[in-house]
Amino acid sequence: MEIIITPDYEQMSKTSAQIIASEIKRKHDLVLGLATGDTPVGTYDELVKIHKEEGLDFSKVTTFNLDEYIGLAPLHKNSYNFFMWENLFKHVNANSGNVYVPQGNTDDPEEFSQWYEEQIKKTGGIDLQVLGIGGDGHIAFNEPGSSFASRTRIKALEKQTIEDNARFFKKVEDVPRFAITMGIGTILEAKKILLIVSGKNKAGVCAQFIEGPVSSQITASALQLHNYVTVVLDADAASKLTRTEYYNWVRDNKHMVQKKVGR
């Protein structure tokens, strides 16, 4: 894992947007996995800026979102589909035919999940998957105890996740109890992974998934099994890491590191 510690949320957003933009410039028909939530809002704002100021082209990019609440129609204002259009897609030249978000109001979530996996396969697989991390260590909605072999499926949400996400709803009872989510197995098949994280409330869980043991109790720790992961954190989220000096040395000597290890 490459660990990039940035001073604050703004810099975390800029750094992560630059990483995504350079992958799109490298491969115009990039298959990009996307996350929702508070964390990537700044990253998406930066991408919109790069699109407007430098012409970053999304027209051939295919996107797959990680998850969606069961029971919410795509145009529901709390749906992740709505979030993505409001925060990114409608501000860039995204091609709606290449945009995939799990369908929360499907009649048959199981069949839909299989179809979603097939669409990912048909594109040749995800080139870069963007992730956030939940307070309980989840990636996508893979709550503690999720199998590392899991694929896209329905998952019941943890009490902590429901409470954390209640801020987007009128009351906690309105938060759906289930979601369709890519599995850990699905995520680990992405060629590259970029996890972004911000805030003191995530510091403990960051130390656990980066420096702790691999455990299904902190599903983000499965990323230790992947060979190309970049984590961009702000200083608050990084405040409980113990090997900061090493991470910062690697970050500050990127040129030398690239020459030796090729990334």
Ligand code: F6R
């Ligand atoms: C959302 C997702 C979740 C969030 C996580 C953090 O698509 O997959 O895993 O990334 O819950 O959410 P925020 O950024 O709101 O703290």
